[in-house]
Amino acid sequence: MSDASIPTPRFPYKSDRLKPLRAFCQTVRLGSVSRAAEALFVSQPAITLQLQALERELGVTLFERIGRRLAPSPEGQVLYELAQPLVEGIDGLDAVFRQKVSGLDVGELNIAANSSTILYLLPKIVENFRRQHPEVRLTLHNAVTADGTDLLRSDAVDLAIGSVLDVPADLSYAPVYRFEPLLITPPNHPLAKKADLRLEDLSPYGLILPPKRLITYRLVDLVFQQNRVPYTVALEVGGWEVIKQYVAMGMGISIVSSICLTDADRDRLTARSLAQWFPARSYGVVVRKGKYLSPQARDFIELIQPHLFERRDYDESGHSER
Numbered sequence: 001m002s003d004a005s006i007p008t009p010r011f012p013y014k015s016d017r018l019k020p021l022r023a024f025c026q027t028v029r030l031g032s033v034s035r036a037a038e039a040l041f042v043s044q045p046a047i048t049l050q051l052q053a054l055e056r057e058l059g060v061t062l063f064e065r066i067g068r069r070l071a072p073s074p075e076g077q078v079l080y081e082l083a084q085p086l087v088e089g090i091d092g093l094d095a096v097f098r099q100k101v102s103g104l105d106v107g108e109l110n111i112a113a114n115s116s117t118i119l120y121l122l123p124k125i126v127e128n129f130r131r132q133h134p135e136v137r138l139t140l141h142n143a144v145t146a147d148g149t150d151l152l153r154s155d156a157v158d159l160a161i162g163s164v165l166d167v168p169a170d171l172s173y174a175p176v177y178r179f180e181p182l183l184i185t186p187p188n189h190p191l192a193k194k195a196d197l198r199l200e201d202l203s204p205y206g207l208i209l210p211p212k213r214l215i216t217y218r219l220v221d222l223v224f225q226q227n228r229v230p231y232t233v234a235l236e237v238g239g240w241e242v243i244k245q246y247v248a249m250g251m252g253i254s255i256v257s258s259i260c261l262t263d264a265d266r267d268r269l270t271a272r273s274l275a276q277w278f279p280a281r282s283y284g285v286v287v288r289k290g291k292y293l294s295p296q297a298r299d300f301i302e303l304i305q306p307h308l309f310e311r312r313d314y315d316e317s318g319h320s321e322r
Helices: 014-015 018-030 033-040 042-058 074-091 093-102 115-121 124-131 145-153 215-228 241-250 295-304
Strands: 063-066 069-073 107-113 137-144 159-162 173-178 181-185 206-211 233-236 256-257 270-273 283-287
Touching: 018 033, 018 042, 018 069, 018 074, 018 173, 033 042, 069 074, 074 093, 107 115, 107 145, 107 270, 115 124, 115 137, 115 159, 115 241, 124 295, 145 159, 145 283, 159 295, 181 241, 206 215, 206 241, 206 256, 215 256, 241 256
Parallel strands: 107 137, 107 159, 206 233
Antiparallel strands: 063 069, 159 283, 173 283, 181 256, 181 270
C-alpha cells in the first residue's frame, strides 16, 4: 500500500492556530481553564476542546494539576516559552506597527486614576516617564474606580492606577503600595495625645468624610456598625486636601489613608494609627485581561514596579478607592 493511501490526521483548528495557542498561554498564565475562558470571553468547554486538540496533535500532556491550580508540564513549559512571544506579537501587531512607523518615542498613553493617586503617587513617576519619553502624549484621566474600570473596558485608557476592593473577572489588579489608616486631628485636640486610643473615643466628635458614594464613607460606617459604636458625620466633602484643611481649622476629625499626609501636614495635624480597626489600603495597577499593553504602557508600569505583570495570578484584590 502506498503512503498516499494512508489518511493524514486532520484537526479543524489548524486553519486558525492562534486560537488554541492563545487559549493555552492564558491557561498557563492564569492557572485555570475557567479564568482563561473569562479572559478570552469564550466558554470554558471551548477552551477545554482547544487544549485537548493541541495535546492530541503534539502527542504530549501539557498540564498537570497542583492543588486547585493547573501548572504546565515540562513539555507544556517548553511550548509556553515558544508560543507566548508569538501570541503577544500577533496581539500587539497593530500597536507595534504604528510605533515603528511613527518612531520609537511617538504615540500616546492614557491612564485613569483618581485625584488622590494623581496628586500623591504619580508625580515622580510621571516626571521620570516624561524624561524618558518626551514625545509621548500622556493623558491622566481623573476618575474614581467605577469610572476608571469603564474606561478600561471601552479601551479609552491603557491602564488604571489606584485602589480596588473587588476585582471584576475581566480585569487584573496588581497591588504595589499599602497605606495605613489614620485618625487626623488638630494638634491641640483631646484625642491627639490620648493614651490607649479606642474606637469609642471618636464618638463624641464629628467626622469629616468623603461623600457617601465613595468607599471610605462606607468602610467607616461598616467598622463603626460592626463594633456597635455610634458616630456622627459633621461634614461630607470631596478631596483629601480639603478634608485636611477643615480638620486643621478645627471643624472636625477625619479618618484618612496615610497616602495623603505630607511633610507639610506635620505642624498643622496630628495623626494616630487606626490599624487596629480599619484595613490598610492597597494601591496598584489595573489592566484589562487579554489586552495587549503598548510599549509606552509597559514602560510606565516598569517605573512603578519592574516585571509587575509577569507570571502572577492577576486577580489579587485590595481595597477600593475612597
